[in-house]
Amino acid sequence: MTDQTTTTDESAADAGHGGHAEGEQSMRGLYITIFLTLGLLTVFEVYIPEVYSAAWSGTTKMLLLTFLAFAKAGLVATYFMHLKWEKPWLRWIALMPIYMGVALILIMLETMYR
Amino acid sequence: MDSGHVAAADHAAPQTSVPEDPHFGKASGGKVGMWIFIAQDGMSFGGLLFAYGILRATATEWPVPSDILGIALTAIATFILICSSLSMVFAVEAAEKRDQVGLVRWLMVTIAGGLLFLGVQVWEYMHLVHAGIGFAECTWEGETVNSLFGSTFYAVTGFHGMHVTAGVIYLMCILRGAMKGKYTQGGTSSSPVELVGLFWHFVDLVWILVFTFIYLL
Numbered sequence: 001m002t003d004q005t006t007t008t009d010e011s012a013a014d015a016g017h018g019g020h021a022e023g024e025q026s027m028r029g030l031y032i033t034i035f036l037t038l039g040l041l042t043v044f045e046v047y048i049p050e051v052y053s054a055a056w057s058g059t060t061k062m063l064l065l066t067f068l069a070f071a072k073a074g075l076v077a078t079y080f081m082h083l084k085w086e087k088p089w090l091r092w093i094a095l096m097p098i099y100m101g102v103a104l105i106l107i108m109l110e111t112m113y114r
Numbered sequence: 115m116d117s118g119h120v121a122a123a124d125h126a127a128p129q130t131s132v133p134e135d136p137h138f139g140k141a142s143g144g145k146v147g148m149w150i151f152i153a154q155d156g157m158s159f160g161g162l163l164f165a166y167g168i169l170r171a172t173a174t175e176w177p178v179p180s181d182i183l184g185i186a187l188t189a190i191a192t193f194i195l196i197c198s199s200l201s202m203v204f205a206v207e208a209a210e211k212r213d214q215v216g217l218v219r220w221l222m223v224t225i226a227g228g229l230l231f232l233g234v235q236v237w238e239y240m241h242l243v244h245a246g247i248g249f250a251e252c253t254w255e256g257e258t259v260n261s262l263f264g265s266t267f268y269a270v271t272g273f274h275g276m277h278v279t280a281g282v283i284y285l286m287c288i289l290r291g292a293m294k295g296k297y298t299q300g301g302t303s304s305s306p307v308e309l310v311g312l313f314w315h316f317v318d319l320v321w322i323l324v325f326t327f328i329y330l331l
Binding site: 027028031032035038039042043045046048061062065066068069070072073076077080081086087089090093094095096097100101104108 | 135137138139141145146149150152153154156157159160161164168185186189192193196197199200202203204207311312315316318319322323325326327330331
């Protein structure tokens with residue numbers, strides 16, 4: 001992310017964190033939008049196992065559900081946990097479990113194809 | 115109107131008291147510390163979920179989770195946790211606006227969500243144990259199933275349940291302070307509310323992953 005974008009994001013956070021009433025309203029609207037998105041994605045997720053056996057293969061179901069789960073987790077971290085408005089260093093710290101995940105996947109692949 | 119300006123000035127005081135860091139900006143030491151804790155806790159959950167995946171992938175027989183676990187009930191519990199995340203965001207917002215009534219109300223809603231989630235989990239555990247799904251031995255409708263199904267299920271969801279319990283206790287401690295006006299009076303910092311919020315959202319985030327990997331896949 002460029003410095004310019006970071007500055008814009010920080011301004012948005014300042015507006016939302018107690019500046020103007022308009023900014024507060026837009027932050028509240030943003031939170032409700034994220035909440036509704038999470039709810040809808042959950043309904044979609046629950047619906048997938050109902051239809052997959054007839055329409056999709058197990059791998060498609062697994063990839064789709066995994067993608068949806070990480071997308072939802074990303075929304076929570078980005079907006080509810082305010083990572084969108086934090087400096088890059090804090091974001092790198094927050095991504096630590098992902099580095100571990102990559103390392104574990106590499107170890108698993110190495111074991112499988114040894 | 116004047117009192118409004120005074121309140122705004124009080125609000126600004128703690129925000130500017132944190133020195134700007136070249137790497138972490140306005141983030142307080144507490145916030146950086148909480149994020150480091152969350153990252154390492156995330157790795158704990160990651161390790162458990164990876165272990166679950168490897169055990170399941172290498173097992174000769176594994177029951178279809180949705181045949182045994184109540185997906186509809188857990189989906190409702192998931193939704194309750196997402197609702198409590200929204201109320202937590204509103205609590206943090208109220209603390210930053212020095213709105214004590216709003217802060218107390220939204221913290222109470224968040225705690226209620228956490229307790230409701232725990233209630234559903236306890237009910238689910240009792241139902242599963244009665245049906246034959248134990249930690250070390252598993253039977254379902256008279257047939258023996260892989261005992262690792264029960265072991266991994268209780269280990270992962272139990273570890274998460276303990277986080278929810280810790281989160282509820284943490285929230286109750288913050289609520290006690292909020293009732294005394296500890297985070298909303300002039301000159302005080304709303305940072306502790308933001309920190310408990312980070313932990314609570316993390317508990318919600320982890321459940322989103324646990325719900326998918328343990329229940330739906």
